[in-house]
Amino acid sequence: MWDEPFMQRALLVGLTLGLSASFLGVFATARRMAFLSDTVAHGSLLGVAGGLALGFSNLTWPIIMVSLALGGGIMWLRETASIMTDNAMALIFSGSVALAILALSWNQVSPAVAHGYLFGDILSVSQADVYWSATASIIILTIGFRFLNSLILITLNEDLAMVNGVSVRLWNYLFMAALALVIALGVQMLGVILMTATVVAPPLTAQRITNGLKSQLCWALIFGAFGSIAGLWISFSMNWPCGPTIALTHCIFFMLTPLLRFISSSG
Amino acid sequence: MKLESEEPNPCLMEMQAVCLKYGNHEALQNVSLRVLRGQRVALVGPNGAGKTSALRCLLGLIQPSHGTVKLFGKPRSKATMSRIGYVPQRLQLNSSFQLTVREFLSLRIPETRSWFWQNQETVEGHIASISCDLEVDHLLNRPLMKLSGGQMQRVLIAFSLLTRPEALALDEPTAGVDVFGEKAFLQWLVRVQKQYDLTVFMVSHDLNWVHESADWVYVLNQKIIAEGPPDQALSNSFFQWSPGKSAIPPNS
Numbered sequence: 001m002w003d004e005p006f007m008q009r010a011l012l013v014g015l016t017l018g019l020s021a022s023f024l025g026v027f028a029t030a031r032r033m034a035f036l037s038d039t040v041a042h043g044s045l046l047g048v049a050g051g052l053a054l055g056f057s058n059l060t061w062p063i064i065m066v067s068l069a070l071g072g073g074i075m076w077l078r079e080t081a082s083i084m085t086d087n088a089m090a091l092i093f094s095g096s097v098a099l100a101i102l103a104l105s106w107n108q109v110s111p112a113v114a115h116g117y118l119f120g121d122i123l124s125v126s127q128a129d130v131y132w133s134a135t136a137s138i139i140i141l142t143i144g145f146r147f148l149n150s151l152i153l154i155t156l157n158e159d160l161a162m163v164n165g166v167s168v169r170l171w172n173y174l175f176m177a178a179l180a181l182v183i184a185l186g187v188q189m190l191g192v193i194l195m196t197a198t199v200v201a202p203p204l205t206a207q208r209i210t211n212g213l214k215s216q217l218c219w220a221l222i223f224g225a226f227g228s229i230a231g232l233w234i235s236f237s238m239n240w241p242c243g244p245t246i247a248l249t250h251c252i253f254f255m256l257t258p259l260l261r262f263i264s265s266s267g
Numbered sequence: 268m269k270l271e272s273e274e275p276n277p278c279l280m281e282m283q284a285v286c287l288k289y290g291n292h293e294a295l296q297n298v299s300l301r302v303l304r305g306q307r308v309a310l311v312g313p314n315g316a317g318k319t320s321a322l323r324c325l326l327g328l329i330q331p332s333h334g335t336v337k338l339f340g341k342p343r344s345k346a347t348m349s350r351i352g353y354v355p356q357r358l359q360l361n362s363s364f365q366l367t368v369r370e371f372l373s374l375r376i377p378e379t380r381s382w383f384w385q386n387q388e389t390v391e392g393h394i395a396s397i398s399c400d401l402e403v404d405h406l407l408n409r410p411l412m413k414l415s416g417g418q419m420q421r422v423l424i425a426f427s428l429l430t431r432p433e434a435l436a437l438d439e440p441t442a443g444v445d446v447f448g449e450k451a452f453l454q455w456l457v458r459v460q461k462q463y464d465l466t467v468f469m470v471s472h473d474l475n476w477v478h479e480s481a482d483w484v485y486v487l488n489q490k491i492i493a494e495g496p497p498d499q500a501l502s503n504s505f506f507q508w509s510p511g512k513s514a515i516p517p518n519s
Contacts, residue, residue, distance in 0.1 A: 030364035148382045149374050152366065156358045156411075159328050163353040165345055207363050211410065214383060216365040 001236045009125045010189060013133045014228035014246065017186045020137035022202035022224025023144055024179050026217055029207075030155050033179070034200050036074055039089045041183045041195040043070040043096035048117045048192075049103035060129055064184040070096065071180030075173055120191035120243025122235070133185045140178045151175070152213070191243035201250035202227060208257040223253055277304050278340060279434050279466050280325055280351075285334030287320055294320045295331070296490040302434070307460060307467045309477040309497075312487035318470040319356075321487060322438055325468070326353055352427025354420070354437040360412045368414070368422050369407040372398065375429040393429065401425040401459060416443030417452045424459065434466040441473050449473065453480065474501065 001007055028037055044067045051062030070092065077088045104114050116124060144151065150171055153161035158168045179199070186195045206219035231246030238245075280302040287295040294317045302308045312318050323329045325336055327343040338347035373390045374382055398404040403421050406414065414422060420440045427435060440456070441449045453476040460467050471477055477484055477497055484500035486493040493500045 026364075030361060031359070032361065145383050146381050152374060152382070155364065156360070156366075156371075157355045159323065159326075160353060160355050160358075162328055163326055163348060163351075165348070204363055207365050210365055211367065211408070213364070213366040213370050217383070 001233075006123055006125065007232070007236060009127060009130050010122045010232055010242070011229065012130045013125050013185070013189055014232050015225050016133045016137035017182055017189075018198060018202075018224035018226075018228035019221050020140045020178075021182045021186065021198040022206075022220040023141055023217065024175070024182060025199040025201075025224075026203040026206075026213075026220050027151055027155050027175065028179060029200055029203050034196065035086065035089055037179060037183060037199045038196045039074065039093045039096075040067050040070050040180050041187060041192050042093055043067070043100075044184055044187050045100035045117060045192045046070075046096045046103070047184070048114075049100040049107070049109075052109055052113075053103055053107050058126060058128060060126075060132060060185070060188070063187060064181060067180040067184035068177055071176040072173065075176045079169075116191075117187065118191050118193055119241055120187075120189050120194060120246075122189060122232075122242040124188045129185065129188065136178075136181050136185060140182065143174075144178075147171075189242060190246055194243045194247035197247035197250045198224065198228065201247075201254050205250070205254040205257055208254075209260050223250070227253055278302070279304055279338065280436075280468055281337045281340075282321070282325055283335045283337075285321070285324055285331045285336065287317070287324060287329065288332045293489065295324065298334070298487065298491055300485050300491065300494070302466060302468045303483075304433075304466050305464070306482040307457070307480055308469070308483045308485070309481040310468070310470045310485050310487055311472065311474065311477055311501075316488045318487055319438055322436060322468075322470050326351070326436060349430065350433045352424075352430070352432035352435045354423045354427055354435060354440060356438045356440070356442050358411065358419070358423075362412055364412065366411050367407070368403065368409055368411060369394065371411055371422065372407075372426055372429060375426055377430070394425075397425050397428055400462065401428070402455075415448070416441075416445065417448040420444065420452060421455070424456070428459075428463060431463075432465070434468065435460075437467065437469040437471075439470050439472060441471070441476075449476075477501070 002011065028034060044063045047063035047066030048059055050066065051059040054062070056062055074085070074089060074092065078085045081088055150161065150166045153164055153166055154168055154171055162168050183195050183199070186198060190198060202223035203216070203220045205223045206216045210216045210219050227250040228246055231249035232242065234240065234249060235242045235245035278301050282298055282300050285295055285298045286293065298321055300310070300321075310318050310321060320329065324331050327336065327348065336343060339350060341347055369390065372394045373385055376385060376390065376393045395404075398407060401421055401424060403418070403425050406418055406422065411419070411422070424435065441452060444452055453473065456467070457480055459465070478501060481497050484494065484497050485491055486500055
């Protein structure tokens with residue numbers, strides 16, 4: 001099955017995005033940004049609708065643009081708005097999805113196309129997506145590991161980070177941009193509804209079997225990559241839809257952690 | 268040969284006529300204070316008096332709308348900030364972040380290499396002596412998330428002391444500490460201050476400690492309403508302080 005070009009593309013995208021999403025997920029979950037990831041993922045449907053309306057043949061760019069705009073908008077609201085961030089995100093979540101569905105309806109987009117973006121479509125992964133995912137993941141992981149000190153300090157306490165010379169605002173926007181980019185690149189394969197599982201599940205699974213952030217990061221990357229590959233393999237073998245299978249695989253790993261912990265403690 | 272001899276500035280932290288506004292709300296009005304070398308200076312006041320805002324202004328975390336802040340006699344810079352250790356009230360922790368005390372302390376190790384690739388020997392070499400001095404060595408393998416309030420404050424102070432600062436700025440360090448641990452923690456803090464020859468500036472609600480241990484007290488309620496040695500500053504009728512009464516009455 002790995003001989004098929006579309007499977008090779010899906011494997012590379014799944015692997016690279018599995019690594020970068022789980023790395024970012026360690027900090028996103030610690031900073032209670034899971035709902036924020038979900039908002040950006042769902043809001044990216046607006047990029048699909050906009051791209052189709054404007055006649056784009058490849059929707060990667062419109063999805064990336066809309067995701068980055070939503071991520072930046074949410075960060076800006078966190079800094080300036082007088083309403084609670086959660087409430088603002090709920091409004092953005094509903095508003096963007098509603099507008100996207102209406103735009104798809106106005107453009108008479110077939111339900112099959114919309115379905116593909118909601119739940120993921122393995123055939124939609126192009127060669128360009130492979131290059132983009134690999135490049136984005138390499139950059140995110142290289143910068144992330146190089147500046148882990150700054151990321152950790154910001155996660156613990158923004159004032160403490162600032163006193164220690166970290167440009168908190170810059171890093172907050174960079175982190176949000178990286179998260180939005182990874183989500184945007186993943187939604188074509190996993191779907192807007194299921195992409196968050198790749199961000200949230202591997203760090204939480206790793207947290208349950210490790211003691212220490214270094215080992216949590218390592219295990220999150222392993223679960224992120226392995227979950228994507230295993231999900232892809234199961235999806236192909238069983239002829240199940242790709243997005244739900246990968247998301248479910250990540251969730252099953254999480255549910256199996258008590259067993260893994262039991263095995264490691266008794267061994 | 269010493270080319271230049273410089274007398275250390277006796278005033279480590281200084282605010283002059285600082286005003287701070289959040290929208291229409293005036294959080295600080297014309298606040299001036301000085302922290303002299305070797306002193307234990309306390310900033311006290313009711314809830315919402317602007318204590319944390321004053322501390323954040325002093326550390327350059329927020330810009331005052333008016334007035335000047337100087338550290339070591341100079342405007343705030345990276346160099347002056349490196350001589351001050353900041354101890355926040357708490358960390359934003361949740362159970363999904365598995366950072367251990369050892370890993371946290373190793374964030375302070377000045378190295379060109381990324382934190383992730385630090386080797387064990389370098390880490391131990393840097394943190395062993397401080398963690399032993401500050402009695403946090405038995406906590407090194409524990410996740411930060413699982414520390415009690417008092418243990419967390421000790422670890423935060425150990426973190427600050429790793430770069431050998433000359434002053435510590437603490438924001439309500441006993442806020443998350445139970446009544447029994449509070450006294451022991453504050454006695455421990457005085458011992459650490461003497462051992463490391465530190466100047467301490469502390470936002471506090473613990474009037475007993477302030478009365479017993481502070482050298483100088485500023486009483487803040489948007490503006491400085493009293494200052495002086497504890498006996499004098501706390502005799503202000505605003506507090507009606509008496510031994511055994513540790514809490515500051517809420518702002519009415």
